[in-house]
Amino acid sequence: MAIVILKNMExxxxxxxxxEIENLIFAGQYSDGDRLDEIKLADRFGVSRTPIREALQKLVVSGLVAQIPRRGVFVRQPGPIELLEMFEVMAGLEAMCGRLAAQRISDKALAALNDANHRCSNAIKNGDSDAYYLENERFHKIIYAQSGNAFLEQEACKLHDRLRPYRRVQLRLRGRMDQSMREHEEIVKALENAETTKAGSALLKHVAVQGEKFHNLIASLKMAAE
Amino acid sequence: MAIVILKNMExxxxxxxxxEIENLIFAGQYSDGDRLDEIKLADRFGVSRTPIREALQKLVVSGLVAQIPRRGVFVRQPGPIELLEMFEVMAGLEAMCGRLAAQRISDKALAALNDANHRCSNAIKNGDSDAYYLENERFHKIIYAQSGNAFLEQEACKLHDRLRPYRRVQLRLRGRMDQSMREHEEIVKALENAETTKAGSALLKHVAVQGEKFHNLIASLKMAAE
DNA sequence: AATCCAATTATTGTATACAAAAAGATTGAC
DNA sequence: GTCAATCTTTTTGTATACAATAATTGGATT
Incomplete structure (x- = not known):
């Protein structure tokens, strides 16, 4: 008898x-410091202030907005320093996932990784960057899951999603997609061979914002600010 | 002229x-699966349901409770597997902090670490376990801060605080406090000598739940369940 | 014209009211 | 006696009302 976990669809x-508000913030609809007007949001979503306020409380905890008592809730777009810090942590988490996954990964997941990589290659050939981003994300999320640590997987996903808007920027550099692909293959090889350390360091290097990637990120932030 | 950052005291x-609800959960006032009754909590705190509900939404995001639509909010005490997962991530974060701190730590912070260690020793001699826990916490939080990554520091602190109730248990093993002290000294030495890898691995080993610590944790969970 | 103060207006935070859904109790059939 | 269906109660989710605080505006004064 199959065990059915029914996700609460409602x-x-x-x-x-x-x-939705989170998506608005990610999409850059709000600038840093903008106040989130409860009444305007209530009108926008066609509800009263009550559910809006509950939603805002959640965003406060997840760190997307800051609340000043009796003043309101303000969006907090990360500046360059905080972004670098977040990427540094992301790299560390990915490395952690990689080290664990090297010991725990299943054959099926390895096949899925190769599959995702293959589709990444095709996307590059076709110049379909959307498809590339999608498959790239699948690749990384497989590794998170294969860490065999659900808590780690969840944390890695959370940060990954939060950094998504900034990751696209990283791949716009000339030849960056090709290099990224080579790194992916190196990562898979390490995982296949259960090379713990190598899997970790390959993922760290792949994700870390260093060298040219650093300058690219900073430059793109400046452009966004204009 | 000194720059004053006035923390919103209100x-x-x-x-x-x-x-407060978080503390109640940490203190073990609620068992896994208990429903948090909005009305009872409102009475308890002498307020209406509205602020209670906002508080509960926050706890949902921080993962302490689970919300089932139209059913209520239920406390989610981590089971043994989730606990091990959390400790595994904690160890990884501490190692990350250690590696970064080895490159970035200040002389002043090194002195503070030695100071905390010294007070730890005294606490052991006096059999004052409360003081030991306090200084131990100070020791680790200094390292988080000296990672030079405020985002990492924050994440490490969050998880550290969440695991606090279970950490005490770890140190009750015979001779564990002495061994822990030796490990602290090893960590400080690695940081002093800017030995990146060694600082990371020493912290990983120090925090990871392995061998006897594993059995101790499981056993204590069983006792708590009785 | 610039600045300070008072009155007005907005906005947040909390309480209460009400609708919808779930849990629990009660009755009736078998 | 057990099970099922219906009615009642409880509880969640949302809207609205109101009080307290912050922002704003419009003079009055220098």
Missing amino acids: RRRADIIAD | RRRADIIAD
């Missing part, structure tokens, strides 16, 4: 709204 | 309540 409105 | 009631 979500609370406040939760849906929290996601 | 906190929202909902935030204070969120902290």
